[in-house]
Amino acid sequence: MLKLDSTFRWLCFGAAAFAGLLLLGFFLQLALSSSAAWREFGLGFLVSTEWDPVSNVYGALPSVVGTLLTTAIALVLALPLAFSAALYLVDAKPWIGAVLGHAIDLLAAIPSVIYGMWGLFVLAPLMQTRIQPFLAETLRLNKIPFFGDDYNGFGILTAGLILAVMILPYICAIMRDVFRMTPPMLRESAFGVGCTKWETAKDIVLRYGLRGILGGVFIGLGRALGETMAVLFVIGNLMEMPDSLFSGATTIASTLANNFAEADGLQRSALFALGLILLFMSFGIQVLAQSYLHATSAGRGEK
Amino acid sequence: MRPRTLFFRTQKDRAIRAFSALAVLLAVGVMLWILYTVVRFGAPAIRFGFLIHASKPFGIADGGIANAILGTLLITAGAALLAVPPAICAGIYLAEFPDHPRISAALRFSANVMMGMPSVLVGLFVYMIMVMPSGNFSGFAASVSLAIIMFPVVMRTTEDMLGMVPYALRESALALGMTRMRTTLCIVCRSAKNGLLTGILLALSRVSGETAPLLFTAMFSDSWPTGYFSEPTANLPVLITEYATNSPFESMQRAGWGAALVVTALVLCINLGARIFFREKKNAQ
Numbered sequence: 001m002l003k004l005d006s007t008f009r010w011l012c013f014g015a016a017a018f019a020g021l022l023l024l025g026f027f028l029q030l031a032l033s034s035s036a037a038w039r040e041f042g043l044g045f046l047v048s049t050e051w052d053p054v055s056n057v058y059g060a061l062p063s064v065v066g067t068l069l070t071t072a073i074a075l076v077l078a079l080p081l082a083f084s085a086a087l088y089l090v091d092a093k094p095w096i097g098a099v100l101g102h103a104i105d106l107l108a109a110i111p112s113v114i115y116g117m118w119g120l121f122v123l124a125p126l127m128q129t130r131i132q133p134f135l136a137e138t139l140r141l142n143k144i145p146f147f148g149d150d151y152n153g154f155g156i157l158t159a160g161l162i163l164a165v166m167i168l169p170y171i172c173a174i175m176r177d178v179f180r181m182t183p184p185m186l187r188e189s190a191f192g193v194g195c196t197k198w199e200t201a202k203d204i205v206l207r208y209g210l211r212g213i214l215g216g217v218f219i220g221l222g223r224a225l226g227e228t229m230a231v232l233f234v235i236g237n238l239m240e241m242p243d244s245l246f247s248g249a250t251t252i253a254s255t256l257a258n259n260f261a262e263a264d265g266l267q268r269s270a271l272f273a274l275g276l277i278l279l280f281m282s283f284g285i286q287v288l289a290q291s292y293l294h295a296t297s298a299g300r301g302e303k
Numbered sequence: 304m305r306p307r308t309l310f311f312r313t314q315k316d317r318a319i320r321a322f323s324a325l326a327v328l329l330a331v332g333v334m335l336w337i338l339y340t341v342v343r344f345g346a347p348a349i350r351f352g353f354l355i356h357a358s359k360p361f362g363i364a365d366g367g368i369a370n371a372i373l374g375t376l377l378i379t380a381g382a383a384l385l386a387v388p389p390a391i392c393a394g395i396y397l398a399e400f401p402d403h404p405r406i407s408a409a410l411r412f413s414a415n416v417m418m419g420m421p422s423v424l425v426g427l428f429v430y431m432i433m434v435m436p437s438g439n440f441s442g443f444a445a446s447v448s449l450a451i452i453m454f455p456v457v458m459r460t461t462e463d464m465l466g467m468v469p470y471a472l473r474e475s476a477l478a479l480g481m482t483r484m485r486t487t488l489c490i491v492c493r494s495a496k497n498g499l500l501t502g503i504l505l506a507l508s509r510v511s512g513e514t515a516p517l518l519f520t521a522m523f524s525d526s527w528p529t530g531y532f533s534e535p536t537a538n539l540p541v542l543i544t545e546y547a548t549n550s551p552f553e554s555m556q557r558a559g560w561g562a563a564l565v566v567t568a569l570v571l572c573i574n575l576g577a578r579i580f581f582r583e584k585k586n587a588q
Contacts, residue, residue: 008484009400015392019455020413026424029431081326088323102578103331109574110337110567111512113540117547117563118337121344121556165333172330196316219419226421228515229540233548253423257515260427275427279420286416 030279034272045273051239053263058270060277062241066156066249067278069242070231071224073160078168078220083213085168086175087201101176108169116233119162124234127161128153132246151246154236159251162230167220174216174293178209211292218289222282228253252278338567345564348557354565358525358537358558361550366525368562374442374528374537375566378521379511381446381531386453387503391492393454394461399487411462417455425451426516434520442528442536445521449510456509460502464495497581504577512570514540539566 037045037058048059085104089097132151136142182205190200206213236248237258250258252274260271356367393414397407429448434440468491476486492499522535523545530536539562546559 005482005484008487009396012392012396012400015389016394016396016407016410016458018389019393019417019458020410022451022454023413023417026420026428029428030424033431081329084319084323085326085330088320088327100327100331103334104327106571106574107330107334109508109570110334111514111540111570113512113514113543114337114341114563114567117543117559118340120547122336122340165330168330196312198316198319199312222419226419226423228421228423229544253421253515256423256427257518260430260519272427275424279424282419282421283416286419289419290412290415 026279027276030272030276034269034276036266036269037273040266041270045270046277049241053267056266058267058273060252060270060274062239063250063252063255063274064277066235066242067225067251067253067281069156069245069249070159070163070235070251071221073157073245074163074167074224075217075221077161077164078171079217081164082168082171082175082216082220086172086179089172089176090179091197104169104172106169107165108173112166112227112229115162115166115230119158119230119234123162124153124158126153127151127158132157136246147245152236152248154234155246155248156235156242157245159231159235159249162234163224163227166227166230167223170223171216171220174219175209175213178212178216179205181212182208215289215293218285218292222285222289225282225285226253226278228257232257341560341564341567344557344560345562345567348561349564353558353561357527358542360525361552361555366558368539368542368558368565370525370527370537371539371542371562372565374521375511375539375569377528377531378442378445378449378517378536378538379507381443382449382453382510383503383507385446386450386506387457390454390457391461391499393458394465395487395492397458397462398465399483399491411459414455414458417451418459420452421515422452422513423515426519429516430519437533439533440520440522440535441533442521442531442538445517445536445538448516448520449513452510452513452516453506456506457503460506461499464498464502465491467498468494501577501581504573504580508570508573508577511573512540512566514544517541518544 041048041058045058046060046064048057049061050057050059051062052058089101089104091097092100128151132153136147136151141147186204186208187200190204195203231251232254235250235254237250237254238248239250239255240248242249256271256275256278259267263271352365353367354372355369356365357370358368359366393410397411401407425448429444429451433444433447472490472494473486476490477483481490517538517540521538521541523541524535524537526534526537528536543559543562543566546555546562550556550559
């Protein structure tokens with residue numbers, strides 16, 4: 001009987017160790033497969049803007065810049081919305097909060113390819129005929145160099161918008177948890193000295209849960225970085241440095257999805273190198289997210 | 304100046320609360336907008352023949368999506384079979400055997416990182432370890448890639464759910480002379496059964512609409528999924544991608560919307576089912 005018990009323990013340990021091995025395996029496999037590209041281009045691969053399958057020269061910068069720009073737009077748009085939505089949901093009547101909360105959570109359940117289709121057939125035409133002309137001409141933003149004059153509905157801004165919708169439920173869910181963790185005593189004391197709801201949220205709840213909120217932000221950031229299909233449909237897939245928010249571009253994930261099937265030799269290796277860059281980015285973000293979230297759950301244990 | 308400040312403060316508070324409500328409405332509105340779009344464009348494509356015929360090559364009208372539906376079900380079921388048993392064991396290790404806290408913490412951390420792993424990288428990984436060596440795309444490789452995505456999710460939910468089981472239950476089982484294994488399987492896992500099931504269903508709903516890894520593993524084919532282990536296997540997400548982006552034919556795009564409706568319905572049914580199931584059980588206790 002004891003023998004069976006220790007077998008069971010080892011079995012469970014083996015299964016758990018699988019998680020660690022998989023993570024190591026990802027790093028090893030991507031590093032191995034991309035070694036040819038690193039040998040050929042060196043660290044210059046990171047800053048080269050060229051991507052030319054004909055003369056077999058590859059560089060990562062356009063994809064990396066596209067990834068960072070779309071992620072930044074998504075975060076800038078989603079963060080205030082998620083924060084205030086969470087604020088509303090925590091204070092709302094329980095059943096209203098539950099229904100609306102579940103509705104927002106459903107946003108996270110919709111498959112990304114559906115977002116892509118919606119972006120391609122609904123959002124992109126809308127951007128082209130209404131939103132981009134409005135931004136460019138009515139608001140005269142085309143005088144600012146970063147916005148640009150030509151627009152066709154696709155590009156960085158559209159991708160960022162879709163990403164914002166996709167990461168909003170993740171950030172919102174974590175913020176809701178963080179707000180609920182704030183001791184009621186703290187909030188009531190704030191109300192007691194005459195703070196308005198907003199002041200309580202800004203000065204008490206936000207400060208108390210700052211680390212948890214940052215953790216949630218990083219989780220959302222990680223989602224946006226690695227999102228493939230939704231971006232693939234609307235980014236335009238241009239292997240060039242984007243010169244404005246309206247211009248077509250590409251992200252690491254969409255480059256991989258778009259080119260991997262046809263690539264071989266050095267190009268395939270360069271794609272793996274892009275994959276490795278993405279892996280390092282998302283690993284770094286997850287490390288930050290986990291350290292912040294871990295700190296809050298430790299704090300929760302104390303209270 | 305002072306009374307005006309108070310006025311200013313309450314007005315600011317009001318404005319921000321209005322903005323909060325607006326943010327919620329916006330998020331829910333976009334969700335409804337997407338669902339409405341899918342139903343509006345997808346519903347006209349749904350016919351009986353559409354659901355029972357296999358797809359046809361580009362340009363031929365009257366294709367169905369039955370092979371893709373079957374392929375998606377096969378791939379997802381394969382992923383669940385591959386991922387769930389080891390993931391539950393792994394969760395049991397984290398929750399029940401905390402003798403080496405450092406190792407547990409490292410594994411928990413890896414699982415968390417794996418949960419945030421971009422799915423396209425999972426596709427690349429499985430392509431290199433399975434498709435390249437064997438030389439052909441297969442539905443089984445797709446199941447493996449979805450299993451890799453499911454594994455850490457189920458592992459972490461299992462740990463959380465087992466952590467909610469009161470200690471007294473474990474201690475009484477052990478005091479009766481049960482072994483650790485029987486205590487864990489017959490007492491702890493059993494009392495956390497509903498939570499485990501919900502976690503598995505939520506993970507399933509997440510992977511069943513996953514597209515990026517399938518592009519490099521299952522690919523697509525117009526035949527019925529007979530060669531699950533050795534041939535490209537039809538599946539809904541890749542069908543949607545192909546029909547929506549690569550096809551000039553309006554009938555194909557309509558079929559793509561029909562497939563999108565089927566996928567969305569499938570995913571939302573599993574997801575909502577899991578939530579409702581879990582809530583009812585929680586209330587019953």
